[in-house]
Amino acid sequence: MSRALGAALAAVILLQSAAPVAAAVFDLLYIKANVGESAGGHSAIRFADQVYHFQNDAGGLLHLRRTPNRHFRWTYAVLQNRTIHVARVEAAADTYDRLRDAFNRRFLLHDAHTRLLRAHTRDRELLDALIATREPTGVEFPLRGAGLFSETPDTIDTGPPRALATLRARVSARYGATFIAERLAALHAQLRHLAPTTTGTPPRLSKDVYPTPALHISERYQALGLQILALDILRRPRSLAPGVLLDPGQGPGAVPDMALSAALRRQLQHFAERTEDRLVTLAGSDGPDWGFAFLLGMARLEAIYASQAAGRLMVLDGFPDDARTIDRAAVARRRPYLQELADEADARFISARTRLLAADPVTERDFALLEATATRRLELWRGAHHGDPVRMSSDPLLPARRAHVPRLPALDRTKSELRRDVADADLADDAYRRALRTTFGYHLLRANCATEIFALIATTLEPTGTPHPLGGHLAPTSEFHFVPALAHRAVLATWNVTAVGEIPSYRRTRVDAMYDDEPDAAVYFRESSRLTSTVYRANDADAFFLFFTDDSVPMRPLYGLANVAAGTGQALWGTLRAPFDRGATLRAGMAGIAFSLPELVWVNLRKGTFEYGHDHVDRLTPTLQAPPTRLAP
Amino acid sequence: MMRTSVRLMALVAMAAIAASGCFKSSTSQASSESSSNSSSSVSSCSPSEDEEESAYERDVRDYTVAHATSTHDLARFQQDLTDIAAGYGISDWEDDRTTHIAVGRGLAGSGLDASEADVLTTALVRADPTRTRWVLGAYHVTRPK
Numbered sequence: 001m002s003r004a005l006g007a008a009l010a011a012v013i014l015l016q017s018a019a020p021v022a023a024a025v026f027d028l029l030y031i032k033a034n035v036g037e038s039a040g041g042h043s044a045i046r047f048a049d050q051v052y053h054f055q056n057d058a059g060g061l062l063h064l065r066r067t068p069n070r071h072f073r074w075t076y077a078v079l080q081n082r083t084i085h086v087a088r089v090e091a092a093a094d095t096y097d098r099l100r101d102a103f104n105r106r107f108l109l110h111d112a113h114t115r116l117l118r119a120h121t122r123d124r125e126l127l128d129a130l131i132a133t134r135e136p137t138g139v140e141f142p143l144r145g146a147g148l149f150s151e152t153p154d155t156i157d158t159g160p161p162r163a164l165a166t167l168r169a170r171v172s173a174r175y176g177a178t179f180i181a182e183r184l185a186a187l188h189a190q191l192r193h194l195a196p197t198t199t200g201t202p203p204r205l206s207k208d209v210y211p212t213p214a215l216h217i218s219e220r221y222q223a224l225g226l227q228i229l230a231l232d233i234l235r236r237p238r239s240l241a242p243g244v245l246l247d248p249g250q251g252p253g254a255v256p257d258m259a260l261s262a263a264l265r266r267q268l269q270h271f272a273e274r275t276e277d278r279l280v281t282l283a284g285s286d287g288p289d290w291g292f293a294f295l296l297g298m299a300r301l302e303a304i305y306a307s308q309a310a311g312r313l314m315v316l317d318g319f320p321d322d323a324r325t326i327d328r329a330a331v332a333r334r335r336p337y338l339q340e341l342a343d344e345a346d347a348r349f350i351s352a353r354t355r356l357l358a359a360d361p362v363t364e365r366d367f368a369l370l371e372a373t374a375t376r377r378l379e380l381w382r383g384a385h386h387g388d389p390v391r392m393s394s395d396p397l398l399p400a401r402r403a404h405v406p407r408l409p410a411l412d413r414t415k416s417e418l419r420r421d422v423a424d425a426d427l428a429d430d431a432y433r434r435a436l437r438t439t440f441g442y443h444l445l446r447a448n449c450a451t452e453i454f455a456l457i458a459t460t461l462e463p464t465g466t467p468h469p470l471g472g473h474l475a476p477t478s479e480f481h482f483v484p485a486l487a488h489r490a491v492l493a494t495w496n497v498t499a500v501g502e503i504p505s506y507r508r509t510r511v512d513a514m515y516d517d518e519p520d521a522a523v524y525f526r527e528s529s530r531l532t533s534t535v536y537r538a539n540d541a542d543a544f545f546l547f548f549t550d551d552s553v554p555m556r557p558l559y560g561l562a563n564v565a566a567g568t569g570q571a572l573w574g575t576l577r578a579p580f581d582r583g584a585t586l587r588a589g590m591a592g593i594a595f596s597l598p599e600l601v602w603v604n605l606r607k608g609t610f611e612y613g614h615d616h617v618d619r620l621t622p623t624l625q626a627p628p629t630r631l632a633p
Numbered sequence: 634m635m636r637t638s639v640r641l642m643a644l645v646a647m648a649a650i651a652a653s654g655c656f657k658s659s660t661s662q663a664s665s666e667s668s669s670n671s672s673s674s675v676s677s678c679s680p681s682e683d684e685e686e687s688a689y690e691r692d693v694r695d696y697t698v699a700h701a702t703s704t705h706d707l708a709r710f711q712q713d714l715t716d717i718a719a720g721y722g723i724s725d726w727e728d729d730r731t732t733h734i735a736v737g738r739g740l741a742g743s744g745l746d747a748s749e750a751d752v753l754t755t756a757l758v759r760a761d762p763t764r765t766r767w768v769l770g771a772y773h774v775t776r777p778k
Contacts, residue, residue: 108717215708
């Protein structure tokens with residue numbers, strides 16, 4: 001017995017001593033090709049719930065994007081109908097952390113450059129607006145958040161909104177009766193003295209150094225302009241701008257379950273009091289960018305007071321001004337899908353409300369989540385139940401309607417100085433864009449979605465000892481690693497791949513399920529043509545074709561021939577129609593021919609794309625298996 | 634033979650890529666991509682609140698590391714924090730505990746010594762005792778010993 005116990009203990013000790021350092025896994029993803037801009041395939045890397053992938057934008061820059069994993073699958077496997085191959089790589093925990101941090105920091109760096117590019121553009125817009133300024137109208141330069149409140153103060157008849165009157169009284173009590181006027185005068189003076197900071201000197205950019213230039217004039221103008229507006233509204237209260245306050249529980253498209261319970265009323269009151277305290281502090285802040293937080297805080301106070309007066313939840317509209325809208329016709333086509341989304345929006349709203357009810361204290365995050373989920377719920381509810389147009393936004397729903405601020409002072413600069421500033425701004429913008437192209441430019445062979453992943457990994461892990469932390473070095477630009485399919489193959493052959501698998505495309509998933517329930521021949525012949533398919537719906541984004549060839553390898557050239565003929569027919573018809581549709585049909589036909597020709601030599605690019613298919617995202621998970629014996633690189 | 638087929642594949646793929654190449658697709662652009670956070674559009678394929686919160690914390694931490702190791706332009710640091718926070722629906726990061734804790738972790742991760750972290754923290758929080766405690770507390774807990 002004691003010998004057995006001793007042996008067991010020894011085994012445990014041996015196992016412990018032999019146990020590897022804690023390991024973690026990440027996935028290298030290879031997304032198969034589809035037509036159009038996806039014809040080369042795509043590469044990505046996934047760490048936990050985030051996928052990082054380099055994309056070539058219209059300006060020739062290769063940007064690192066970050067997409068939540070579920071959303072990535074939805075975009076690529078469902079909408080773009082592309083199969084995703086997965087290679088799961090094992091690494092020591094510290095290697096994993098270094099790589100994940102490196103990708104996240106590179107993403108932040110790219111994001112910073114995107115914002116700076118926008119700041120350059122905004123500088124130019126501001127300077128143009130300043131040159132065009134006529135005193136009575138003020139500077140026609142829209143500021144984010146300035147459109148939350150009406151332009152003109154309320155008259156005596158309507159009276160100032162109660163929330164703002166209370167806030168103004170508290171600010172005056174804390175800082176003195178003349179505080180607001182004095183602070184406004186000081187902010188006006190600061191704004192008048194603004195001058196551009198950019199020069200035409202080419203910036204020295206690097207893939208590893210975060211850009212930290214001085215604040216642009218448009219950024220400082222925005223910050224000061226919003227502070228001035230915030231204090232002006234406090235001094236002369238006004239109502240929320242028309243359309244800013246949403247009342248989901250009222251009207252013909254009323255959303256159910258928006259009444260305020262006693263508990264919700266109490267929590268909203270706590271948040272309102274907390275917000276009011278915070279706004280009193282912010283009014284005296286010497287920080288640089290409190291204006292937007294102040295404006296939004298005041299608007300939220302108004303929304304909460306309106307909610308409490310009505311007994312139902314009202315929220316600020318968080319959709320951005322330029323939100324893309326699905327029109328009524330498209331909504332009608334997507335009703336079942338919208339209903340599904342509306343149901344999920346209901347669940348998210350209830351979850352956000354539960355979170356807020358349990359919060360102590362109620363923070364901005366808690367309230368913002370309730371606000372955003374209520375807004376989205378209303379939008380989807382009206383689309384699904386009443387066929388109303390539906391707005392979409394990939395940004396968080398932070399209420400920030402843009403408007404220009406009337407009566408903001410012009411800068412203390414003459415028109416000729418401003419014209420020189422415009423010339424300098426153009427030089428600075430040109431220099432910056434050139435530097436970006438030099439540092440982050442796309443190149444087919446040297447800098448694309450596959451090579452940049454290997455390059456960043458190599459930079460992060462160098463200098464590497466022996467053995468290599470991932471099992472072997474992969475040079476970014478050699479051995480055809482710029483081709484995503486071959487890059488994937490090289491990963492399988494070189495790195496510590498512990499499992500492989502694939503996330504099948506949306507169409508394949510649906511068709512495979514049909515094979516389980518119906519005769520194979522019936523499914524094959526019906527689903528292989530777009531004319532008879534029950535899965536595929538004609539999508540305007542796809543050029544005309546007759547047969548799917550991604551799952552018909554033996555028949556591919558024959559089907560390809562039919563597709564070429566169909567494309568040719570469309571092109572001929574397009575030639576006749578060209579005067580009436582500006583050549584759109586002709587271009588579609590030509591594209592159809594181009595993407596069908598590879599099928600003649602057994603190469604498939606086209607898979608068809610989908611407008612939606614959300615209900616299948618959760619089914620699109622990889623089935624992983626042990627990797628094959630190492631392939632030859 | 635194998636080598637030839639690999640090269641043939643490469644050539645075909647090259648031809649395909651030449652016409653395109655890792656482009657930001659119009660489908661994904663319309664449906665999902667954004668410059669910063671890439672959360673949901675009309676779809677509910679957005680990350681959960683917990684995922685968002687940890688992503689935000691990681692971003693602020695990593696951004697602090699990146700910033701602290703380049704320059705110490707405080708105005709730029711604050712402006713970028715404002716932009717990052719707005720990407721997560723936060724308008725007032727100065728009142729957000731998570732932001733300050735993540736800044737503290739970032740200061741530790743950037744290798745700043747205690748006095749340097751102290752100076753940057755004081756400039757950032759302007760002597761607010763609660764916020765100072767959040768930042769420096771996280772710095773001291775995270776800092777490599």
